[in-house]
Amino acid sequence: MNKDTIVVITQNLDRRQMRKNQYILAVVVSILSFAQGNFMGWISPVLPLLQSKDTPAAFPPIGDEEASWISSVSSLASVLYIPLISYVADKLGRKWAGYLVAAPFVTCWVLVLCADSVVIMYAARCLGGLSAGGAGILVPTFINDVAEDGIRGLLGTFFGLTVNLGTLYSYVAGSYVSYLWFNISCLVVPVAFLVGFFWIPESPLFLLTKGKEQEAKSTLAWLRDGRCTDEEFLRMKMRAEDFVKNKQNKVTLSDITDRGTFRALLICLGIMANASLSGSGSIMAYSVTIFQDSGSTLSPNVSTIIIGAIMVFGGFFSTVVIEKSGRRLLLIAGNITISVCLFLLGLFFYLKNSGSDVHFIQWIPITSLSGFVFCFGCTLGPITFILTTELPSAKARGMVQSVSIIFVSVAMFLITKTFTILSHLMGAYGCFWLYGSVCVLSSVVIYLTVPETKNRSSEDIVSQLNSEQYIMSVISRKHIHTVKSMK
Template structure:
């Protein structure tokens, strides 16, 4: 039994990591922004037209968020009609084109176009990856598998930080192309999700896909039958629509929960910190060089995401998110005071360690909490037939917030000072803490059907069976670890 469970876990992790190569590529281009914008601003710029302006910087850092908005519903529709993997192939090609445009261009106009395409790819990544992972995971592995996304993003970002600090601009660009090719090859090897295949009445293929994911010797019949029952229940009702997100009591509660989490996630200043990391360190006058400081921050991001995959299995979702908000606020307040004292003209050389320490704590804690848990929770509070609809709205909403934070960080800092910007972000962390305490339900180790029933205020016969299966799986997992 233990060996079968372990083999099933390995298959699920392999498939999840393969799908999350897209997250790795997304992280690379996020890191590229932080490392390459200072080069483009310098007199030694690789572009023909000379150094770019700060207005160019703000648009290059944020336009991808704007272009991702219309792409999300499109990818959601393609995913529902043709499957998860076709979306993966499209997104991989978009990343490949983006990398080639950066590697082959020498004008800022082409960079703008590449960032627009990158925004479409980003939107597809956050439609494909959470859907794919949530539909191949068992209830007991859904949380840890969900945290892989953040880990892969941070590995990609660190990869970009390291090569950006040590190699020339166009060499970095070509090294951003290679992972897209690898992903397109790997995607061919992993199966389509059993859930999508069942919805398409491709039952034999669904059985083969589930057997591949759970292992050749695994007894997949109980899980397959439970999934079929849920699918039949969904088929007996009308087809899902965007209207259901606001007319169904349970779906509406889940909908405003994920929008609130997205607001909390973005208005803590994430896009500003990730897009302008090197520029922030340049302005701070820290004891460490900007490149070195940025790599340290990248390492702390990776450590945080790795720890999140462990802690997610042992701590409640609410506990981790509340912990995240508190320490994000503390690090932002500390960073704000550093820039405030510097703004007053005081000598801050004796506390030159504050910027890198504060940002390291910020990214560490963010990755322990808000980097992946909102997506994990999203997959735990929506039924499969509404999840794609919810993601197709939540994605653009998150992107719009990220655009506003990234585009206007420089403007906001000019108006209220860099210190004021960080303090404003800290206020949103405090407000987020209140929401988590008062409104957010706990979903750890809770079967999907049970959560759906709680949100809608009902109880179904499938909920009790799901609770029993999950309890047995969790107990088996704990016994095998002793």
Template sequence: MEKNKEFSREPGKSRQYMTAVIVNLAALAYGSSLGWISPVLPNLLSKETPVGTEPMTDESASWLVAILCLGGLVTTPILGPLSDKFGRKSVGCLITLPSIMSWLLKIFARDQDYLIAARFLAGVNGAGCLFFIPLYISETTSDAIRGTAGSFLVLFLNIGFLFSFIIGPLISFNLFAIVCLILPLIFLGFFVLMPETPVYLIRKNKIAEATKSLMWLKGGDKEAIDRELVHLQGQIKEASVSKSAKFSDLFKDRGTIKGLIIAFGLLGGQQMCGMLAVVSYSTTIFEMAGSMLSPSISTIIIGVIQLTGSYLSTVLIDRVGRKLLILISCALMCTCHVILGIFFYFQSLEYDLKALGWIPVTALSIFVLAHCLGLGPVPFIVVSEIFRPELASLASGFSLCTLWFLLFMVVKFFATAITLIGISNCFFILAAFCASTFFLTLLIVPETKGRSIESIFSELNGIPHLNSKGTV
């Protein structure tokens, strides 16, 4: 009860939530770009292709899916230095440009090379979103609401997914791209009105501007503004961040090294659980299971389940905590992969499993729900909470490179792995990755719900005398 009263008195709570919603309009736009591939790919592979004169080959199609990851991989390393030099807000505006260019290339595409280039630019935009949104939210929201606001990222991504899944089959190829082009423009129109983060401004010794930013974020509560200003100045003075953070700074103390291990483990586990690959092949799984659902209906169902899981995550993340959600998510996903692996193993032995066709469909649905509940959104939030402010952008960029590389490997070679070792063994391997992420979370990931960075970092450094609030 006391905690709820304290939360209700949080100054500027509604403005901070509004800021999180506006920032995540970029995630919605990126989600529509991710979802674009599902409804248009069958048409591109058909004789009536809307681009060029020849159908796209399977090899070209695999690159159309995977090139997005390479766009993200090559862009991520420069985002930290850019955000430290020019500011979080400048990067937020800048990442809109590749999104706009991507949709324009799709609108005016004359051959498949236009689409490959467009998807690469979409990956550049995606890298910007995954880097910028958690960082901006972590620096503009209070400890009490940071988790819920941070979970908006995957929620808005999945809204974008579902938006594309629904409208893609209903309208023409060009009109689809025109409608989606509007989304990044809406984000840019709102975001230019948002303040720069006070953390960045204080690091640049722009105290008057930082005070103005806090004035907006805290709803004009002078006492809260003064308290936060002193707190942030103390943090930054203690960290001596007058100089830009260097790569070697990531390995200078135990807490940062452990934070990197956690970031690599969670973001790596997030990709190696096989979510994107499984969703990409969901239609094939439905067909192999004997489902009578059409491909478009199947993708819409998956989209609705993703959105439901993401919504549940926003409701639960500041109630049950980050760590528990990841553990539940990994356990459920591991179980679903084992069930799918067993089903397709017996199917490969030519057992008649038509009467049990509901099992893989149900397992796939629970898998998607579990991913969006925990392992989908929560790693981004945890990664934004476990590094000191002066290292946050550099560490996030470094760990996100791992994400993009592993995502590329999974998406590009999942189909090849199915051919080489069989779909059942692929699911058993994915189950092993889910189990590994479960135990890593259980053993070394701290619970960060409602805690200050001082408290979290002290725990990572093995200092036992601070409580969850960061006080003795």
């Protein structure tokens, strides 16, 4: 081992040591997104129990209509909390916003434990939906505030990864733990967040926006293990100044109708619609029911756990593939693969419902759904939210993100609420073929309209969005400007 190699290894070890507290903060804050996934995954193993004759709940078995409201109402409720959490995070700080996100989660699980009527369960799901919407805003924001450039992309994947882990936890615990203890364990998660979050410092970026430079410098020094340089502090101070300037310069109607901003908003809403209309919400909420109806030789709960594990693996895989491959290519490949999985799943249910012998193709449901969640977990799922931060200009970014998240929440409510209705009208196979067709159409639209954002500056992307030859520049993949770092 030569001297240069030893120096490189030493530098890497020093860099990892400097980043230790950033990882600690990201893990603690991501307990909220774990709680979000936990809340979202809870419905899959519990819904069949609530509909069974031997329901463990303190109220009578529920029907399909009540089940559809329990599954979907949380998505609608999340819309109400997103503007409040955004406001509190900017005005009072990320810490206050964190407490406000966690509080409804705690109340939600207390109500679930005490529910003696389906109305109380609706109320619990609404409260949990508030927290789920707030977590989607706060966790990425807080992590983005504190992460240094070299690991911002990696720490940014913590949100999606911990949501998937929380969902997997619900699939496993909901299958093997009693209804009572499963709900108690769900309550423990937001309580654990509150305990850990108490010791986490305020975001240095927020502190700088309030003129608290000394406190911000101390926090940044803690995050960098005491090795914060004047240059890095100056860069964060400039970020804070830009943030304040963008907040003071309110987004006006003329800003929204600006060619680049309008295109960025349309693209983000289109990608959000793509992710929602792929049926991801319905499939994850009704996965146990889907496996029950398929007549698979594997138990529905075991099949769902396998799906959850693959979803987590897809999240891990996304941390590698997103930075190595282009966003646009992954979106197109993901949509095409997801559509194949949905068409196969629809074919299976069509043959089964028509009376054909499907014994020799019983592997299709588990294989198709595994492919679906893996591809969604490493393409549509994370990239959808990445693009809302990369496409808009700094001034319009907050507006585009808020509108996009509200849009996807309403869309997820409608898709999940109407799944049972559509299943009765056109059969489960019709639903899957409809979702698959949307993905095929989306891959064409993405090819024609979504620019590549990997390794490009915000200015370069905005310049391309404003171009009169925008469609041709996307198809030809010729950027309007070349980023200096890529030369």
